[in-house]
Amino acid sequence: MPDARDLLFKTLADPTRRALFERLCREGEQTVGALTAQAGVSQPAVSKHLGVLKQAGMVQDRQQGRQTHYSARIEALAPLIDWTSEMSAFWRSRFDSLEDLLKRMDQ
Numbered sequence: 094m095p096d097a098r099d100l101l102f103k104t105l106a107d108p109t110r111r112a113l114f115e116r117l118c119r120e121g122e123q124t125v126g127a128l129t130a131q132a133g134v135s136q137p138a139v140s141k142h143l144g145v146l147k148q149a150g151m152v153q154d155r156q157q158g159r160q161t162h163y164s165a166r167i168e169a170l171a172p173l174i175d176w177t178s179e180m181s182a183f184w185r186s187r188f189d190s191l192e193d194l195l196k197r198m199d200q
Contacts, residue, residue, distance in 0.1 A: 098172040098173070098176055100149050101169065109133075109134055109138070113132065116128065117165035121164065122162050122163065122164040123163055124162055124163075125161050126160070128143070143163055146163075151169040152166060
């Protein structure tokens, strides 16, 4: 079974899924119809992408009558935030070492 980070990156790799998720983050809860109207792909394609996002834990849905409403689960981005922090610390350390080396070379 893939870890949460791998699943998150794989899910966000698709530009249509990423755009749907970003829209839900920015605009809040949306129906499938509303998402489809601006997605540039068919309703079945939007539904499939939303299914992938839901399986990855990035969105949640709720039924209201015949319509399904989706909303983003921001906490699902935690593995991405953790990875970004790790990489930031790694590269900061590397740049500090490079800076030290360049100072020693100038002397």
